[in-house]
Amino acid sequence: MRLNAKTIFRWSFSLLAMVLLAPPSVPAADIGNCLLCHKYPGLSRIDEDGRLRLLFINEATMNSSVHARVKCEDCHTDIKKIPHDPAKKVDCLTQCHIVEPTSEQKFSHKEVARFLSKSVHGLKDRDQKPKKHPEDLPSCKDCHDNPLYRPLSIFKQKVHPGISKAALGRCRVCHKKDEFIYRFYNHVTTRLHKIRSPKNIAEICARCHDDAQLAARHGLSTKAVYSYGETFHGKAALFLDERVPDCLDCHVNPGRSVHQMLSYKDSNAITNENNKGLICANMDCHPGASPKLAEYRVHPEFDLERNPYQFYAQVFFLGMTGSVLLPIMGLLFLDLLRRMFPNASLRRRK
Amino acid sequence: MATQPLIKIKDGKKYFYRFSAIQRAQHITIASSVIVLALTGMPLKFPDAPWAPSLYALFGGIKMAPIIHKTAGTILFLLFVFHLFYIARSIYTDLVVPLRRKNQLSAVAVLKGILTHPIMPSFRDVRDFAAYLKYLLFLSDKPPEGAKFTWKEKFDYWAPFWGIVVMVGSGFIMWHKELVTRYVSGEIINFALIAHSDEALLATLFLFIWHFYNVHFSTSVFPMGTVFITGYLPEHLMVEEHYDYYRQVMKEAGLEDEILPPPGSRREPVAAEMPAAAPSAASRESLVGGEEA
Numbered sequence: 318m319r320l321n322a323k324t325i326f327r328w329s330f331s332l333l334a335m336v337l338l339a340p341p342s343v344p345a346a347d348i349g350n351c352l353l354c355h356k357y358p359g360l361s362r363i364d365e366d367g368r369l370r371l372l373f374i375n376e377a378t379m380n381s382s383v384h385a386r387v388k389c390e391d392c393h394t395d396i397k398k399i400p401h402d403p404a405k406k407v408d409c410l411t412q413c414h415i416v417e418p419t420s421e422q423k424f425s426h427k428e429v430a431r432f433l434s435k436s437v438h439g440l441k442d443r444d445q446k447p448k449k450h451p452e453d454l455p456s457c458k459d460c461h462d463n464p465l466y467r468p469l470s471i472f473k474q475k476v477h478p479g480i481s482k483a484a485l486g487r488c489r490v491c492h493k494k495d496e497f498i499y500r501f502y503n504h505v506t507t508r509l510h511k512i513r514s515p516k517n518i519a520e521i522c523a524r525c526h527d528d529a530q531l532a533a534r535h536g537l538s539t540k541a542v543y544s545y546g547e548t549f550h551g552k553a554a555l556f557l558d559e560r561v562p563d564c565l566d567c568h569v570n571p572g573r574s575v576h577q578m579l580s581y582k583d584s585n586a587i588t589n590e591n592n593k594g595l596i597c598a599n600m601d602c603h604p605g606a607s608p609k610l611a612e613y614r615v616h617p618e619f620d621l622e623r624n625p626y627q628f629y630a631q632v633f634f635l636g637m638t639g640s641v642l643l644p645i646m647g648l649l650f651l652d653l654l655r656r657m658f659p660n661a662s663l664r665r666r667k
Numbered sequence: 668m669a670t671q672p673l674i675k676i677k678d679g680k681k682y683f684y685r686f687s688a689i690q691r692a693q694h695i696t697i698a699s700s701v702i703v704l705a706l707t708g709m710p711l712k713f714p715d716a717p718w719a720p721s722l723y724a725l726f727g728g729i730k731m732a733p734i735i736h737k738t739a740g741t742i743l744f745l746l747f748v749f750h751l752f753y754i755a756r757s758i759y760t761d762l763v764v765p766l767r768r769k770n771q772l773s774a775v776a777v778l779k780g781i782l783t784h785p786i787m788p789s790f791r792d793v794r795d796f797a798a799y800l801k802y803l804l805f806l807s808d809k810p811p812e813g814a815k816f817t818w819k820e821k822f823d824y825w826a827p828f829w830g831i832v833v834m835v836g837s838g839f840i841m842w843h844k845e846l847v848t849r850y851v852s853g854e855i856i857n858f859a860l861i862a863h864s865d866e867a868l869l870a871t872l873f874l875f876i877w878h879f880y881n882v883h884f885s886t887s888v889f890p891m892g893t894v895f896i897t898g899y900l901p902e903h904l905m906v907e908e909h910y911d912y913y914r915q916v917m918k919e920a921g922l923e924d925e926i927l928p929p930p931g932s933r934r935e936p937v938a939a940e941m942p943a944a945a946p947s948a949a950s951r952e953s954l955v956g957g958e959e960a
Contacts, residue, residue, distance in 0.1 A: 549860070552714045553729050556720065556728060557728075557729065558729040558730070597853075603844070605845065606844075606848065607845070610845065610848040612854050613844075613854060613856045613857060614854060614857050624857075626858075630858050631865070634866065635865065641869060645873070645876070648803065649876065649877065651804070652803060653885075653886075654803075655803050656886045659931075660808065661805055661808075662806075662807060662808035663806055664806060664807060
C-alpha cells in the first residue's frame with residue numbers, strides 16, 4: 318500500500334473516530350479526565366513536610382464509592398488546569414454539582430456541619446461558649462473517608478450482601494439506564510444498614526476516646542472503647558459480628574444521625590440518666606426488656622473509685638485463681654521432681 | 668444391674684473396680700461438655716490472642732460458636748441436676764433402705780452415714796496431704812497410703828460443685844438477661860461476666876493442668892489413664908494412690924498373700940509387671956473376675 322495524502326487522511330480520520338467514538342473507560346464523573354494521570358498506581362510525590370503522598374486513584378474503587386458521581390473538580394475546586402499545582406485540602410462543605418432531588422438544589426454537607434455544631438462534638442457548649450481545646454474536636458475527615466457502597470440483596474425474606482437481580486428486573490420496568498439503576502440501588506440499600514462494622518466504628522471512636530491525654534483534657538472517662546471491648550458486644554465486634562451494637566447505636570438518639578449526638582448531661586440525650594432505660598429495649602436489640610437492663614455498665618473499668626463493687630468482685634476472683642493455681646503448680650513441680658528421685662529422702666524409714 | 672467384680676485379672680495383671688458405667692457416663696459427659704465450653708469460651712475471654720479467631724472459626728465463628736457454647740452449657744446443667752438426683756437416689760438405696768431394714772432409720776443416722784461416706788472430706792485428708800507434702804519435700808520416703816478416694820480426687824470432685832454453680836448461674840444471667848433484669852438491676856450482668864470469665868479460666872487451667880497431670884500425664888500414668896473408660900484401675904496405680912483401700916480389697920478377696928509392698932518401698936521390680944497368681948478359693952468368685960477368675 319502506498320502512503321499518499323489520501324491514505325494518510327483516511328487513517329487519521331479512522332483513528333480519530335475510534336478515539337472519539339470508543340466507549341469511555343473512565344467514570345462519568347471524570348469529566349476533567351483526571352484519571353489520565355491518576356490511574357497510574359505509582360503516581361506519588363514527596364510533599365513539603367517530607368511525607369510520601371500517594372496520588373493514585375483506583376478507578377474501580379472510586380466507582381464503588383458513595384462519591385462516584387461527584388466530579389473531581391467539584392471537591393478539588395482549586396484545580397483549574399492540567400498539570401496542576403499541589404492541590405489544597407478538600408473542604409467538605411463545598412457545594413458540589415450533584416442536585417438533591419427533593420429540594421432540586423445543589424448538594425453540600427453544610428446541613429451536616431450545622432448538626433455537628435449543635436452536637437456534643439461541636440465547637441461550642443450548650444451555653445454557646447467556645448469549648449476548651451477545640452483542636453481536639455473532630456471534623457469531617459477525622460471520622461470519614463470515602464466509604465464504599467455495601468449493597469444488600471433482599472429476596473424472599475433472605476438478606477445477604479450484594480445486589481438482587483430480581484430487584485433489578487423490577488427497576489428496569491420503569492428506569493432505562495442501568496448505570497442509574499445500579500447507583501440508585503446501591504445508594505438506597507447501603508443506607509438500609511451500616512456502612513461500617515461495629516469493630517470499624519469502635520476503632521474510629523478509639524482514636525480520640527482511648528487517647529488518655531485527650532480524654533483527660535475533656536474530663537472524659539479514659540479508654541471508653543477499650544472498656545467496650547471488655548463486654549460481650551465489644552468482643553463479638555472484634556469477631557466481625559455486625560449484629561451487636563457499636564458506640565453510635567447507644568449514643569445517638571433514635572431517628573437522628575451521628576452528627577446529632579448529644580452529651581449524656583443533656584436532658585434530651587438517650588444516654589441521659591433519665592432516658593437510658595430506652596437504649597437496650599428497642600425493637601432491634603432487646604425488645605420488651607426492662608429499663609433496668611440499661612443499668613448494665615457498658616464501660617466497666619477496673620477502678621476502685623468508679624466501680625468499687627466490681628473492683629472487689631474482680632479482686633476476689635483473681636485472688637481465688639491465684640490462690641488455687643499457684644499452690645497446685647508448686648505441688649505439680651515438686652511431684653515431678655520427687656518422681657525423678659523416688660528413693661531419695663532426708664529421713665529413711667526403718 | 669449385675670455387680671461388677673472388685674478385682675479383674677487380665678493377662679496376669681490385676682485391675683481394681685473404681686467406677687460404675689453410670690459414673691463413667693457422667694464423667695465423659697462433663698469432660699466433653701467442659702472441653703467444648705472451654706474451646707468456645709476462651710476465644711471470647713482472649714479475643715485479641717492470635718489463636719482466637721482461628722479457634723472460634725472452627726466452631727462456626729460468632730454466629731455458631733455461641734449456640735454451641737450455650738448447648739454445651741445446658742448439657743452441663745442437666746448433668747448437674749441428674750447428678751444431684753443420682754446422689755439422692757444413692758443415699759436412699761445405699762443408706763436409707765438398709766437403715767430401715769435394720770430398724771435404725773433416723774435423721775442423725777442418715778446424716779452420719781452421709782458424713783462418713785468415702786467421698787466426703789475428712790480429717791484423714793488433712794493428714795494425707797501433710798504426709799504427701801513431707802514426701803514431696805524429701806522429708807519422708809513414705810507417701811500417704813491412700814484411702815478409697817484420695818484428697819486429690821475429693822478436691823477434683825467437690826471443686827466442680829462450686830464451679831458449676833458459679834458458671835451455670837452466671838451463664839444463665841447473661842443468656843436470659845431480659846428475664847433477670849425484670850427483677851434486678853442490669854449491673855448484675857457485670858458481676859456475672861466477671862464471675863463467668865474468671866471462674867472459667869480457673870476451672871480450665873485447674874482441669875487441664877492439675878487434673879490432666881494426675882490422671883494422664885504423671886510418669887505413673889502417661890500417656891493416658893484408662894480408668895475413666897474401663898472403670899478399672901491397674902494394680903500399680905492402686906498401690907501408689909490407694910494402698911489402704913487396696914489392702915482392704917485384697918483381704919476381702921482372700922488374696923492377702925499377694926499384697927504388694929506399700930508405695931515408697933525400694934523400687935525393685937515394677938509392681939505392675941509382677942505376675943499375679945490366680946485366686947484359689949471359691950469364696951472369691953464375687954470379688955475376683957476376669958479371664959483367669
